[in-house]
Amino acid sequence: MQRMSKAKAPQDSFVDGYLPALLAQASHLISGEFHRVVAQKGLTVSEWRVLATLASTAGPMSIGALARLTVLKQPTLTRVLDRMENRAQVKRIPHETDRRITLIAIAPAGQRFVAELIDLAAEHERRVLEPLGLARSDELKKTLRQMIELHDPLVEDGGAFEDEPE
């Protein structure tokens, strides 16, 4: 405690106003609320993210792009996809011109399974955004999208969420 003053905090409590901490807490709380619904449907959070992402994308997607959008590490995502392929929720499709690339697409069973959850997710999102009002909600999304664009390295470097295994 005696060294507190050395931390050069930009305000009284560094973590209270530290953007990465605020983003992590908001993300954790908001997602966590809906993840209870996801669990009730028998899906893990990773499976939900994969299905929701694939269901709302026009065509099949590379594993790298899917990893970025689902915020999962590629080895983790590969295991999740194995499991989901066994349940016929997703399918792997070889790339038309580059055989080294495998694309992932949602399968009809996955579409059926996730449709209701996507409706519930949209409803949950509406409840979350309601207290902010339309203008602040749009501004928040615009700012987040800009940050994602500025910081997306567009490379497949793993990720950082899964720091402490259970």
Add this chain to the structure above:
Amino acid sequence: MQRMSKAKAPQDSFVDGYLPALLAQASHLISGEFHRVVAQKGLTVSEWRVLATLASTAGPMSIGALARLTVLKQPTLTRVLDRMENRAQVKRIPHETDRRITLIAIAPAGQRFVAELIDLAAEHERRVLEPLGLARSDELKKTLRQMIELHDPLVEDGGAFEDEPE
């Protein structure tokens, strides 16, 4: 794919405009950048979060409060704290009046270790916020704080980040 139209997406691609997905991606990208610096210093992300949180708080903190602020599950946090206590970076302190509660405080070795990282984190945050400008940065933090306040259940229910063990 044929069921896409049933998803009632609030815009063309559901996930593209879905707040929890935007929060997760922004949080992952922004935190991930700094976590490379954290790893170079030999800390895990969880250890960094614990030290940064304790270093910027006026006094010792309950495990529940620390779990919320670090976005870690309590069993995970307990293991992390065991490790850090062995290194004399943190210490456990019994609560003055309620013996069932253990408080966590940063120890001098932890303060010394984290001081430089907090300076680097503040510098990283300034670079992240610079393209947004002061007004939008403040608005973003204000909105995130409001969402955290509205959605913090103030109960110690575990959390949801560590879905897929490595």
